[in-house]
Amino acid sequence: MLITHYDIRLFYKCPMLLYLSYHGPKDEMSVHPILKTRKRDSQSKELTFKQLASRIKGTSIAIDNEKHIINQSWIGNRSYASKVDKLEKGNVNSPFDASIYIPTFFRSNARARKPLMMEGTFATYILSEFYDNPVDYFIIRSKNGDTEYPVENYISELTSDLPLIYKLKSGEQSISPNYTRGCRVCEWRYYCRNLAADTLDLTLVSGIGKRVKKVLFSHDITDIPSLATADLSTLKDEGLLTKDLEYFQLQAKSLMEKKAIIRKKMSFPTPKIELFVDVEGSSHHDFVWIIGCLIRKNGIDEYKSFLANSPREEKTMIVAFLDYISSIDDDYTLYHWSAAEPQYFINLVDKYNITRSEVHKIRNHSIDLFDIFKENIILPIYTYTLKDVANWLGFQWHEPLTDGATSIILFDNWYLRNDVKSLEKAISYNSDDCKALMIAKDYVLKTLS
Numbered sequence: 001m002l003i004t005h006y007d008i009r010l011f012y013k014c015p016m017l018l019y020l021s022y023h024g025p026k027d028e029m030s031v032h033p034i035l036k037t038r039k040r041d042s043q044s045k046e047l048t049f050k051q052l053a054s055r056i057k058g059t060s061i062a063i064d065n066e067k068h069i070i071n072q073s074w075i076g077n078r079s080y081a082s083k084v085d086k087l088e089k090g091n092v093n094s095p096f097d098a099s100i101y102i103p104t105f106f107r108s109n110a111r112a113r114k115p116l117m118m119e120g121t122f123a124t125y126i127l128s129e130f131y132d133n134p135v136d137y138f139i140i141r142s143k144n145g146d147t148e149y150p151v152e153n154y155i156s157e158l159t160s161d162l163p164l165i166y167k168l169k170s171g172e173q174s175i176s177p178n179y180t181r182g183c184r185v186c187e188w189r190y191y192c193r194n195l196a197a198d199t200l201d202l203t204l205v206s207g208i209g210k211r212v213k214k215v216l217f218s219h220d221i222t223d224i225p226s227l228a229t230a231d232l233s234t235l236k237d238e239g240l241l242t243k244d245l246e247y248f249q250l251q252a253k254s255l256m257e258k259k260a261i262i263r264k265k266m267s268f269p270t271p272k273i274e275l276f277v278d279v280e281g282s283s284h285h286d287f288v289w290i291i292g293c294l295i296r297k298n299g300i301d302e303y304k305s306f307l308a309n310s311p312r313e314e315k316t317m318i319v320a321f322l323d324y325i326s327s328i329d330d331d332y333t334l335y336h337w338s339a340a341e342p343q344y345f346i347n348l349v350d351k352y353n354i355t356r357s358e359v360h361k362i363r364n365h366s367i368d369l370f371d372i373f374k375e376n377i378i379l380p381i382y383t384y385t386l387k388d389v390a391n392w393l394g395f396q397w398h399e400p401l402t403d404g405a406t407s408i409i410l411f412d413n414w415y416l417r418n419d420v421k422s423l424e425k426a427i428s429y430n431s432d433d434c435k436a437l438m439i440a441k442d443y444v445l446k447t448l449s
C-alpha cells in the first residue's frame with residue numbers, strides 16, 4: 001500500500017480524518033454543497049497507480065539528467081509518493097547545496113502549519129532516503145518570497161508516525177475522535193460528534209484537547225461523568241491551571257445536567273443605542289468586505305451594511321462606517337463576538353493611515369459577548385461559537401448550512417464570478433450573525449444582571 005503526501009497531510013490535520021477518508025461510512029459525511037463541488041474538482045485530479053509510476057519515473061530521469069528545475073514533480077517508490085510543486089537545485093554558490101534538489105511548495109502565504117510542515121518533511125525524507133539527495137529543508141514560495149523550513153526537528157516524529165499512518169490507511173487499526181475546534185469545519189463533524197457523544201468523550205468539553213485528555217486519563221478521569229464528579233486536587237501537580245480545571249468540571253456538570261450554570265453576575269450599561277457588529281474578511285484576497293451592523297434604538301432594530309466589493313473600496317467602507325459612528329449619539333454600546341472586530345477597525349485605520357478618534361471611542365464602548373459567556377455563563381454546548389450559543393438560545397439562521405467558511409466562499413463567488421445571488425446570501429448570513437449577537441446580549445442581560 002502506498003502512503004502519499006495527501007495521507008501525511010490528513011494525518012497531521014487529524015488522524016481520525018485519515019482513517020475516515022478511507023474507511024468512514026460515506027453516507028455520514030456532511031459536506032456543504034459549495035465545498036463539495038470544490039472537493040470533487042480536486043479529487044478528479046487524482047492519478048491512477050500507473051500514471052503515478054510514470055510521473056515518478058519521469059522525475060528520476062530528469063534527476064539523472066541533472067535538470068536544474070523539475071516542475072510538478074512526483075517523487076517516491078512503491079511505499080511512499082509525494083507531489084512537489086518544484087524541485088530545484090540549491091544555491092549555486094554553495095558547493096553542497098548546488099548538487100542537491102530542494103523541494104519547493106507554492107502557497108498563498110508563507111506560514112507552514114503542522115500538516116504542511118510534515119508534508120514538506122515527508123518530501124525531504126523521500127529525497128534523502130531514496131534519491132541519495134540529503135536535503136534537510138524545504139521552501140515555501142509565496143507572494144512574500146521564499147521561506148526556508150528546516151526539517152531536522154520533525155524527521156523523527158514523521159518516521160515514528162509512519163507505521164500508524166500505514167495502519168490507519170489500511171484499516172488495520174481504527175481510532176476514536178478527539179472532538180476539538182478544528183472539527184467545526186470538517187465534513188465528518190456530525191459523525192465524530194455523535195461518536196464522541198456516545199462515549200461522553202472528554203474532548204466534548206470546551207477547552208479540552210488531546211493533551212489535557214491524556215492527563216485526565218492518567219488519573220482515571222475517562223469521560224464527562226467522571227470529570228463532573230472528580231476530585232480535582234489529585235491533578236494539582238500536572239501543570240494544569242486550577243481555574244481551567246474548575247472550568248472544565250463546571251462544563252462537564254452543565255453537559256450532564258443539560259442546563260446553564262451562572263458563575264457570576266455583572267452589571268451592564270444601558271445606552272440609548274446598541275450596535276451589534278459583525279465583520280467579515282475575504283481571507284483569500286486579504287481585505288475586509290463587510291461591516292454589518294444591527295442598530296437598536298428605542299426598541300426598534302435596523303440592519304445596515306458597509307460593503308467593499310473589492311480591495312479598492314475597503315478604505316471607503318471603513319471611512320463610511322466611522323462617519324456613521326460619529327453621526328450617532330455618543331451614548332452607544334457596540335457588541336461583538338471575540339476580539340477580532342475591534343482589531344479589524346484598528347488594522348484598517350492603520351492600513352490606510354486614517355486618523356479618526358472614533359476608533360478609540362469604539363474600543364471604549366465595546367463589549368465582547370464571547371468573553372462574557374466564557375467568564376460568566378457555562379452552557380451545555382460543545383463549543384462557544386456564536387452559532388452554537390445562539391442556536392442553544394433558540395435562534396436559527398435563515399440559511400442553516402452556511403457558516404463562516406462558506407460565507408467566505410459565497411463572497412468569493414461574487415468577487416471572482418460576479419454571482420449576485422451569492423453576495424445576497426453572504427449579506428443575509430451577516431445580518432443573521434448580527435441578530436444572533438442581539439439574542440445573545442439579551443440573554444446575558446436577563447441572566448446576569
Ligand code: SF4
Pocket residue numbers: 013014015016017020177178179180182183186187188189190192193
Ligand atoms: S470531525 Fe474532528 S475528529 Fe472527526 S475527522 Fe474531522 S477533524 Fe477529525
